[in-house]
Amino acid sequence: MPGTRSARTRWIASVGAVVTAAALLTGAHTAGAAPVPGTGPGAGEAHVVEYFDGPGGTPRHTTVPAEVPASIARHRTSGPAPGGAAVTPVQRTGPVSGRLDLVIMGDGYTAAQQADFHADAQATLDHVFAIEPYASYRGLFNIWLVDAVSAESGVSGDPTAGVVRNTALSSYFFCEETERLLCLDTSKVTAYADRAPASDIVFVIANSAKYGGAGYSFPTPPDGATYHGVATMSSDNPQSYLIGAHELGHSIGNLADEYQYAGFGAYPYPSSESANISVTPELGTSKWYRWLGEQDPTGSVIGTYEGGDYYETGVYRPTSTSLMRTLASTDFNHVGREAMIKGFYTYADALTSTVPTGTRVRPGQPIGVRLAPVTGLSGLKVTWYVDGKQIARATGDTSVTPARLGATRSGQRVTATVTDTTAAVRDPAVRAATSNSLTWRVR
Ligand SMILES: [Zn+2]
Known part of the structure; x- marks a missing residue:
């Protein structure tokens, strides 16, 4: 997506979203005052990540160290170095400058399991691209598989916290002692992503049946990378693909989360940059006034529903539920779809x-x-x-x-x-x- 028309504007907006999440964790409410996480490697740096505590469960944000724990990180893959990793084009619909380039890699797949990785990646793609508007706009994507070969099968923290496996990307459950939070070494992700002709977004599929995942947002790509988001998910859990579908809502559509946390109270900001959050309750003046009263794919009628962007009052979302509110919903609402389509065309022509x-x-x-x-x-x-x-x-x-x-x-x-x-x-x-x-x- 080099040279896109409004990528800069969008990522500035996204900084706000990430800082908001960081501010929540520190108790600060001054947008822009918190450091922007995830802008590069280094001791003491942290990434803000989003995770889900179970299928259809409650989404959460937390910060995780950029460095993986020493017990996991000291393992080195015995497979080919990243520079020799095989790349397979799943679909190439146009030049990388005019397409949204999605890179998929696996972790915890041995050399003998690369065919499994390809099958799992294909199944994930089939599920994500069954959701609108991904389904209609799949033709704006190039999709690349990169073979990351692991010495051992499966990933760390599966099934229990003490399990350590030697894998190419150092993926591990129980990140920050949170069972469903599936973290990894983003510098290793970058080394493999660089093998693809371009990478705007990365999916990492962990060879596991355990539910979990994480969404990493990078307002500016980490050192040496071109991607703006990494979503991790497990291969053999039938609900994990929804983590990827949700995270692309942030990284492509610049959509805010439509959920709230109990006890967060009133919205502290004068406005939101996201298309799906409004501080105005009057129906006719909400951001999505053009959609008001329409029956929505998520099952409700579009209106102004109080609560969203982590706060309980003084902030409104377009529908009762949606994929941006809970993974129990498998659809974007009309407002989200429109924002996603705008995002697709920001990356692609x-x-x-x-x-x-x-x-x-x-x-x-x-x-x-x-x-x-x-x-x-x-x-x-x-x-x-x-x-x-x-x-x-x-x-x-x-x-x-x-x-x-x-x-x-x-x-x-x-x-x-x-x-x-x-x-x-x-x-x-x-x-x-x-x-x-x-x-x-x-x-
Ligand atoms: Zn989210």
């Missing part, structure tokens, strides 16, 4: 061409454009312009010549624009964010 935009094209030269293979909710529409004037008869064409559009003079500009007409987007600003253009000049 639906329009590409094999004709470089920096070169001049002859009037009779064909210009072909390609649309990302999105489906379902999505609807891509191509429009063409000459010197900024729309050529209506060419709408929908994926191959034109400048001459056919009436552009025969040297220096005239031919532009192709694609916009997603999906009904899952109602905010004109989000609609604009789905759009991208390519322009050529006539030779």
